[in-house]
Structure formats: structure tokens, C-alpha cells
Amino acid sequence: MAIARTKPGVNAVNSALEAIAALVGERLSTARAVREQHGQDLTWHRGKPPDAVVFAQSADEISGIVKICAEHDLPVIPYGTGTSLEGHISAPYGGVCIDVSQMNAVLRVNAHDMDCTVQPGVTRKQLNEYLRDTGLFFPIDPGADASLGGMTATRASGTNAVRYGTMRENVLSLNAVMADGTLVRTARRARKSAAGYDLTHLLVGSEGTLGVITEVTLRLHGIPEAVSAGVCAFGDVEAACNAVIMTIQSGIPVARIELLDEVQVRCCNAYSDLGLKETPTLFLEFHGSPASVKEQSESFAAIAAEFGAAPFDWATEAEDRNRLWQARHDVFYAVQAMMPGKKGFATDVCVPISRLAECVSETKKDIEALGRIAPIVGHVGDGNFHVSLFADVDDPDDLAECKAFIDRLVARALAMEGTCTGEHGIGQGKTRFLEAEHGEGVRFMRLVKNALDPKNIMNPGKIITA
Amino acid sequence: MAIARTKPGVNAVNSALEAIAALVGERLSTARAVREQHGQDLTWHRGKPPDAVVFAQSADEISGIVKICAEHDLPVIPYGTGTSLEGHISAPYGGVCIDVSQMNAVLRVNAHDMDCTVQPGVTRKQLNEYLRDTGLFFPIDPGADASLGGMTATRASGTNAVRYGTMRENVLSLNAVMADGTLVRTARRARKSAAGYDLTHLLVGSEGTLGVITEVTLRLHGIPEAVSAGVCAFGDVEAACNAVIMTIQSGIPVARIELLDEVQVRCCNAYSDLGLKETPTLFLEFHGSPASVKEQSESFAAIAAEFGAAPFDWATEAEDRNRLWQARHDVFYAVQAMMPGKKGFATDVCVPISRLAECVSETKKDIEALGRIAPIVGHVGDGNFHVSLFADVDDPDDLAECKAFIDRLVARALAMEGTCTGEHGIGQGKTRFLEAEHGEGVRFMRLVKNALDPKNIMNPGKIITA
Numbered sequence: 001m002a003i004a005r006t007k008p009g010v011n012a013v014n015s016a017l018e019a020i021a022a023l024v025g026e027r028l029s030t031a032r033a034v035r036e037q038h039g040q041d042l043t044w045h046r047g048k049p050p051d052a053v054v055f056a057q058s059a060d061e062i063s064g065i066v067k068i069c070a071e072h073d074l075p076v077i078p079y080g081t082g083t084s085l086e087g088h089i090s091a092p093y094g095g096v097c098i099d100v101s102q103m104n105a106v107l108r109v110n111a112h113d114m115d116c117t118v119q120p121g122v123t124r125k126q127l128n129e130y131l132r133d134t135g136l137f138f139p140i141d142p143g144a145d146a147s148l149g150g151m152t153a154t155r156a157s158g159t160n161a162v163r164y165g166t167m168r169e170n171v172l173s174l175n176a177v178m179a180d181g182t183l184v185r186t187a188r189r190a191r192k193s194a195a196g197y198d199l200t201h202l203l204v205g206s207e208g209t210l211g212v213i214t215e216v217t218l219r220l221h222g223i224p225e226a227v228s229a230g231v232c233a234f235g236d237v238e239a240a241c242n243a244v245i246m247t248i249q250s251g252i253p254v255a256r257i258e259l260l261d262e263v264q265v266r267c268c269n270a271y272s273d274l275g276l277k278e279t280p281t282l283f284l285e286f287h288g289s290p291a292s293v294k295e296q297s298e299s300f301a302a303i304a305a306e307f308g309a310a311p312f313d314w315a316t317e318a319e320d321r322n323r324l325w326q327a328r329h330d331v332f333y334a335v336q337a338m339m340p341g342k343k344g345f346a347t348d349v350c351v352p353i354s355r356l357a358e359c360v361s362e363t364k365k366d367i368e369a370l371g372r373i374a375p376i377v378g379h380v381g382d383g384n385f386h387v388s389l390f391a392d393v394d395d396p397d398d399l400a401e402c403k404a405f406i407d408r409l410v411a412r413a414l415a416m417e418g419t420c421t422g423e424h425g426i427g428q429g430k431t432r433f434l435e436a437e438h439g440e441g442v443r444f445m446r447l448v449k450n451a452l453d454p455k456n457i458m459n460p461g462k463i464i465t466a
Numbered sequence: 467m468a469i470a471r472t473k474p475g476v477n478a479v480n481s482a483l484e485a486i487a488a489l490v491g492e493r494l495s496t497a498r499a500v501r502e503q504h505g506q507d508l509t510w511h512r513g514k515p516p517d518a519v520v521f522a523q524s525a526d527e528i529s530g531i532v533k534i535c536a537e538h539d540l541p542v543i544p545y546g547t548g549t550s551l552e553g554h555i556s557a558p559y560g561g562v563c564i565d566v567s568q569m570n571a572v573l574r575v576n577a578h579d580m581d582c583t584v585q586p587g588v589t590r591k592q593l594n595e596y597l598r599d600t601g602l603f604f605p606i607d608p609g610a611d612a613s614l615g616g617m618t619a620t621r622a623s624g625t626n627a628v629r630y631g632t633m634r635e636n637v638l639s640l641n642a643v644m645a646d647g648t649l650v651r652t653a654r655r656a657r658k659s660a661a662g663y664d665l666t667h668l669l670v671g672s673e674g675t676l677g678v679i680t681e682v683t684l685r686l687h688g689i690p691e692a693v694s695a696g697v698c699a700f701g702d703v704e705a706a707c708n709a710v711i712m713t714i715q716s717g718i719p720v721a722r723i724e725l726l727d728e729v730q731v732r733c734c735n736a737y738s739d740l741g742l743k744e745t746p747t748l749f750l751e752f753h754g755s756p757a758s759v760k761e762q763s764e765s766f767a768a769i770a771a772e773f774g775a776a777p778f779d780w781a782t783e784a785e786d787r788n789r790l791w792q793a794r795h796d797v798f799y800a801v802q803a804m805m806p807g808k809k810g811f812a813t814d815v816c817v818p819i820s821r822l823a824e825c826v827s828e829t830k831k832d833i834e835a836l837g838r839i840a841p842i843v844g845h846v847g848d849g850n851f852h853v854s855l856f857a858d859v860d861d862p863d864d865l866a867e868c869k870a871f872i873d874r875l876v877a878r879a880l881a882m883e884g885t886c887t888g889e890h891g892i893g894q895g896k897t898r899f900l901e902a903e904h905g906e907g908v909r910f911m912r913l914v915k916n917a918l919d920p921k922n923i924m925n926p927g928k929i930i931t932a
Contacts, residue, residue, distance in 0.1 A: 202667070
């Protein structure tokens with residue numbers, strides 16, 4: 001059973017856009033610049049512009065738009081901040097991009113229940129700014145200041161996932177407009193439930209291919225009483241990875257444990273003026289009571305010393321900590337700055353942590369053999385790491401070399417019982433690996449997609465393709 | 467679109483059983499006693515026996531059995547230990563019960579990755595016994611010594627969920643035989659992944675209605691360096707609930723925090739010889755380093771005192787702790803012992819913790835107004851609590867009174883943004899609440915069910931009904 005899709009005809013498009021304009025007025029744009037900006041992510045993927053962009057303001061409005069699109073067989077592409085990395089927002093079959101950036105209200109904070117409900121356009125930094133006086137925070141932090149709707153749709157994670165989980169663990173419930181325009185709430189606000197199929201997790205990570213997310217209820221966490229952070233330099237990536245593995249196995253509840261290889265440290269030194277020794281380095285953070293933070297850091301220091309690390313370099317002031325983590329979040333831009341005129345090929349894989357050192361080492365050898373500059377950075381406490389390639393998109397040989405490298409990287413991760421993507425998602429960029437990873441499972445994903453979106457109007461060409 | 471189902475004809479049954487017998491030989495039983503035992507759970511639900519019971523020994527065998535059942539349009543009912551509570555194992559349309567108790571091997575423990583892979587018939591106690599020398603344990607502990615396949619299928623939880631999560635958070639991946647006999651693995655062994663739809667969570671909690679679970683990969687946790695436990699008596703349930711709420715909100719990482727009301731304490735005193743004061747009581751346990759456990763218990767003691775609790779009564783010896791938690795796990799049997807000749811109506815709901823005190827208090831008033839003995843016990847750190855009713859199943863008035871009570875209990879929980887079941891599941895017993903809880907969501911659950919099991923052979927009559 002194929003998931004067929006063609007571009008709708010001009011008449012269908014025009015008739016649909018007319019109906020949508022009647023609904024949203026001037027918040028429908030067909031301006032070329034707007035359309036092109038909404039079809040292109042940060043990476044090498046050549047995005048296709050949608051036929052129009054709607055700046056939606058409510059779930060009801062989105063329901064109306066999706067109903068019109070369903071009637072006219074027109075694709076619907078949800079858009080948050082456009083910071084996804086695998087061609088998620090491209091419109092290969094045209095259609096209507098639903099930009100939710102104007103739906104950016106924090107609807108409710110239940111401090112007693114440690115949860116909140118937000119519209120999909122609220123960004124992670126905006127939410128934490130809003131929460132500042134509540135003693136609570138939301139920990140998931142992909143590099144970009146992404147929207148929470150987009151982070152839900154791509155099952156995003158970030159530096160804190162090793163302690164606090166990913167979007168998978170932190171979305172309690174969500175509202176979505178399904179392919180026929182029906183508005184669904186996936187779960188109640190209770191912390192746990194055994195009532196029926198888990199629609200929440202079906203939508204988390206579905207990348208807009210099953211529904212448009214219109215509201216998200218998130219778990220919040222108490223701001224830790226004490227925080228300590230710092231950096232620790234190692235002789236080689238293997239030693240750094242092995243220190244990470246032992247840290248996790250020892251049950252130290254580290255909040256962040258991030259690896260930057262020597263190439264990445266060099267980029268960050270240049271871009272963020274860090275002045276670090278250019279050697280494989282771990283960025284760490286510990287959360288807890290003052291006593292617990294002290295206990296954690298001492299336990300880690302003992303492990304690091306065992307693997308020949310330099311003494312731990314503390315960032316004691318909040319300002320130093322923020323600078324450190326801002327530099328960590330800016331790695332993509334740091335590498336880009338070293339590669340003028342080239343486009344990023346950010347990619348990620350995730351393996352069981354016992355295979356991490358091996359996977360990173362083999363990948364570094366592969367990079368060396370190619371003679372490319374391709375920094376490695378990663379949420380290594382989860383076994384998840386990124387390689388930043390940069391290519392000249394007008395040079396087919398350069399592109400082909402990058403793609404072949406990613407093929408080898410994914411094959412290596414899969415052979416180690418890992419996944420082709422830990423947090424970036426499939427989008428258009430990784431559809432070719434889905435079968436290798438999931439085998440027969442893909443057939444059942446396709447059955448679900450066909451059942452919930454029989455016309456294939458929801459972000460077609462992503463995850464499940466024909 | 468209805469999910470139609472009728473009992474298959476005698477010829478279809480006979481022909482299917484012949485084919486299955488050719489596959490499994492003497493491990494197919496049609497003995498009346500075996501069939502009746504496999505159709506009846508621990509509760510008031512009047513179970514219907516299947517046409518036959520197969521004691522399966524491998525995933526391939528289960529695949530073969532399901533293919534035969536699909537061909538003959540015969541229901542398939544998976545069976546672990548038969549300890550579910552909402553009629554999950556009853557065979558209202560006959561069919562073949564697949565008993566997985568002989569598939570009870572721990573296949574692999576990856577101590578470095580803190581995970582393990584088990585066959586579905588391994589029970590939780592068996593797994594922890596197996597893990598004893600690894601320094602790791604599996605925390606999910608429903609009252610019964612249930613099978614891990616059954617616990618996965620019902621999204622079970624237990625006393626440790628407040629700290630370690632439920633099966634939802636602890637199943638990394640699973641293998642299942644789908645309705646056409648295909649064997650699917652839902653995910654790789656990496657800690658996180660953004661690769662496609664989350665089939666793992668679709669199967670967790672699907673109660674055998676989407677597939678038969680044949681293997682489960684579980685997260686394990688380090689056995690804490692220090693454990694302390696004890697009991698704390700309160701003046702009334704409201705004070706106890708409010709102490710729980712403040713404990714959670716203060717971020718104390720309590721491992722277990724269980725409420726027993728005075729009626730439940732009386733039952734446990736009688737059954738497990740505990741000698742506790744018969745007043746609302748919290749059973750608690752703290753895990754961590756010795757320093758952290760001390761810090762946690764002191765913080766809790768301060769909160770309890772604020773709510774007028776009696777001084778904390780420590781169970782310092784491992785033996786005392788085990789006795790305490792065994793008594794907690796035996797509450798169902800403790801109540802049953804007080805009600806000779808009656809059948810249990812165990813039920814559970816879960817609400818946001820801010821509504822817990824209110825929900826428990828109103829429920830106690832409802833019980834008092836009925837003049838029934840109905841103890842309350844709960845995993846109150848999650849907002850989840852149980853009411854144990856016991857009824858004379860031959861007395862229609864008695865049954866009707868219990869059902870009406872549960873209707874009110876669920877309505878109360880739903881009005882407080884809670885769920886009709888925190889951990890028991892829907893089975894046959896709670897299908898009437900699914901629409902009230904999920905509204906339009908049920909239609910999409912039905913679409914998924916129809917897509918993955920178009921003939922409705924997988925545990926029909928559970929969760930999604932016509």
C-alpha cells in the first residue's frame with residue numbers, strides 16, 4: 001500500500017486559498033519571500049516553498065483551515081520556528097504552511113501539580129522566562145530557541161535529557177487538529193493513566209504527519225537549590241566517553257554531561273571566546289541540594305581522574321555558567337562561522353552507552369580518512385552525538401561525500417543497536433534509513449498513517465513515504 | 467464504523483484448533499478446568515472461558531498461532547499470570563488463549579547499559595531475583611507478582627512509580643506478534659530516538675488488542691546505596707494527602723509514598739499482623755546515598771509534623787521493611803480475607819495531585835453514606851488511589867450499588883482533570899468511561915485498532931468496543 005501524493009492543481013489551490021482567506025483575512029500570505037522563508041530550514045536540504053502561509057491564531061481556526069485543505073486535497077505543513085534540521089518544513093507537494101508563532105500564550109501554570117499548558121508557538125526560552133518566579137523550570141533545550149509545538153512534533157531533547165528526559169517523557173497531554181479537522185485532546189492532566197491507547201506518544205514525534213499540535217501540557221521541574229557546572233579536559237575522546245559511561249553506571253544523577261571533541265572546542269573558542277584547551281572536553285552540570293551537588297561533583301572528579309582527565313575547571317558564577325551553556329547551544333553556529341558559503345549537514349545518531357566510545361572513535365577515524373573538518377558534539381550521557389558536516393550545496397561531489405558519510409554513520413549506529421536519529425527526527429533527510437531501523441515496523445507505521453490521514457495531506461513526504 | 471465481532475462457528479474453531487495442535491502438540495488444551503481458569507481474573511467480572519488454551523514457547527510459535535486464528539477469524543487472548551483486574555483475560559467471543567508462562571527466560575542483561583531483555587512470562591519477582599548480584603533492580607511492582615508481558619500490556623505501575631515511573635517510562639522496546647502474524651520490534655536499544663512513530667508506546671497499555679507481546683526490553687535502575695523506610699500516622703486522610711502534596715512539591719525524591727486509610731490499616735493489621743495504630747497512615751521509603759536518605763527523611767519529617775502527624779516510625783532492618791511492603795502488596799488479599807464469599811471490585815482513579823485530598827475525602831464521604839466497608843489505599847505521590855469494594859456477585863442490588871459507586875468515583879476524578887484508571891486499565895470493566903474521558907479521541911483509537919487489527923481478532927471486547 002503506497003502513500004501516494006501529487007501536487008494539487010492550480011484550481012484546487014486557488015479555491016482553497018480563497019476559502020482560507022475568508023477565514024483569516026490578511027493573515028494568509030502568498031508573498032514569495034514569506035513562502036520561501038517558511039519552506040527552508042537551517043540546513044543543506046533544499047526546501048520547497050508552500051503555496052501559502054497562514055499565521056494562525058487559534059485551534060478553531062486551524063481546524064477550519066485543515067477542513068478546507070482536506071476538502072481540496074491540499075497539503076498542510078505546520079511551522080513553529082523553522083529550526084528543524086531534516087527538511088521537516090519543506091513543502092514538496094505545495095500546500096498551506098500553518099505558522100503558529102502568533103499562538104504564543106502560556107495558558108496555565110499549575111505550580112502545585114508542576115505542570116503547565118502552552119500554545120504551540122511558545123518557545124522554550126519564553127516559557128522559562130515566564131516561569132522565573134515560580135521556582136519551576138522546563139528543562140528540554142535543543143540548540144535553537146525552538147517552539148514547544150515543534151519540539152513536541154519532533155520529539156526534541158537536548159543537554160538536560162540525561163537527567164530530565166526528552167519531550168517523550170515531559171509531554172503529559174496535547175491537543176491536535178487531526179487530518180479531518182477534528183480537535184482531539186490526547187490525555188487528561190493526571191500524572192499517569194492506563195485508559196486506552198497512548199495517543200499522546202503517538203503524536204509526540206509524528207512531525208506534523210498525523211495532526212497539527214495546538215496546545216501542549218508539559219511537566220515542569222523544581223529549580224534545583226544548588227547548581228554547579230564546569231569543564232573537564234581529556235586526552236582523547238575514548239577516555240572522555242569512558243568517563244561518561246562510568247558516571248552514568250555509577251548512578252550519579254548528572255544533569256548535563258556533554259562531549260565536545262577537539263575540533264568542536266576549537267570552533268567554540270573562536271566563536272564564543274571560551275579560551276579552552278583544544279582537546280576532547282566534557283561540559284558538566286550537577287543539580288540538587290548543596291550537599292548532593294558536592295557529593296556528585298566529588299564522585300565525578302574521582303572518575304575523571306581515573307581516565308587521566310585534567311582537574312575539573314569550575315564555572316562557579318551563574319554568569320560563567322550561562323556563558324558556557326550558551327556556547328554549547330551555539331555549536332551549530334560556531335561551526336557554520338568556520339565554513340563561510342557552506343550549508344550545515346547536522347546529523348545525529350544514538351547508541352546504547354556501552355557502545356558510545358567505540359562509535360565515536362570509529363566515526364572520528366572515518367572523518368580523518370575523508371580529510372574533512374567535522375566536529376563532534378553530543379549528549380553523551382544518553383549515548384547521543386552529533387556530527388556537523390558542512391558542504392557546498394552546488395558541488396554534487398561534496399554533497400555525495402557527505403551523504404555517503406551519513407550512510408556509514410547510521411549503519412554503524414544501527415549495527416550497535418542504536419537509532420538513525422536520537423533527536424533530530426526523520427523529516428525528509430532520513431526517510432531512507434527508516435526501513436533499515438524498523439524493518440516490518442514501518443509497515444505498521446504506514447497503516448497508522450493511512451488510517452489517521454487517508455488522503456495524505458498532513459506534512460506529506462516526511463517520515464512515511466511511498 | 468463499528469468494531470463488529472461474533473463468536474466463530476464450531477467448524478471454524480475445530481479447524482483452527484486442529485491446525486494449532488499440529489504446531490504445538492500437547493501444549494494445546496481444551497480441558498474445561500484449564501479454559502475456565504484462564505478466562506477468570508481475580509475480581510467480580512464473570513469471565514468467559516476461551517475455546518482453548520495454548521502454552522506457547524516461542525515468538526515464532528505465537529506468530530503461527532495468530533496466523534491460523536486470523537485465517538479462521540478466531541479471537542486471540544494473551545495471558546500472563548491472570549492477575550489483571552478489569553476482565554482483560556475473559557473470552558466473550560471464545561477463541562484461543564495464548565498463555566506465555568512457559569516463555570519465562572531472562573534473555574539478556576546489559577549491566578553497562580542498565581537494561582535487560584526478557585520473555586513475556588518472566589514475573590517481576592523472578593527478574594529481581596535474577597538481577598540480585600548485578601547491583602541493578604527493576605522497580606515496577608503492582609500488587610501481584612505479575613508477568614512483565616502482562617505489565618507491559620496493561621501499562622502497570624505500583625509503589626515505586628513516583629520515583630521511577632510506570633511501565634510507560636521503563637519499556638525501552640518490545641517485540642510483538644501483530645494481528646496478521648507479523649513479528650515486529652518496536653524500537654532499538656538506544657535510550658532515546660526520534661525515528662518515526664512511537665510503536666513502543668502504542669503497544670504499551672494496548673491490553674492485547676493490537677498485538678501479542680513476545681519480548682520486552684526494560685530499563686533497570688541501580689540498587690540504592692542506602693534505603694530507609696517507615697510509617698507515619700495522621701489524624702485524617704486530608705492531613706495525610708496534604709503532607710504528600712507538599713512532599714512532592716518540595717522536590718523530595720521520595721521512592722515510595724503510600725496512603726492507607728484507617729479501614730485499610732485495620733485489614734492489614736488483621737491479615738499481616740502489623741500492629742499499627744488504626745488511623746490514616748503513610749508508608750514511605752527513601753533511596754539514595756546515606757547522606758541523601760538522611761536529608762530526605764528529615765525534610766519529610768518536618769512536613770509531616772506540620773500536618774500534625776505522629777513521629778515517624780522507622781523500619782530500620784531489611785526484614786522489617788520487607789514485611790511492611792509485603793503487607794502493602796497484600797492489601798487486596800487482606801481486604802478479601804475480611805469479606806468471605808464476596809468478590810473484589812478493585813478500582814482505581816488518578817487525579818492531579820493538587821486535587822488529591824479533595825478527591826479522597828469526597829470518596830470517603832460517599833463510602834460512609836453507603837455504609838460499606840471499602841478501604842482506600844494509594845500511590846498518592848502520583849495522585850493515584852484505589853478503592854476496594856467487595857460484593858456478593860449473586861446479589862444484583864449489591865452489584866448495582868458497587869457499579870453506581872464506581873460511576874460516581876470516575877465522574878469525580880474526570881471532573882478534577884483526572885483519569886478513570888491510573889494503572890488497572892480499561893479491559894471490559896471500564897469501557898463505559900472511555901468516551902467520557904477521551905471524547906473524540908476514542909474515534910482515533912478506533913481508527914488505529916481497525917487499521918492494525920481489521921478483523922478484530924486481538925482480545926476483542928476490551929478497550930475499544932463496537
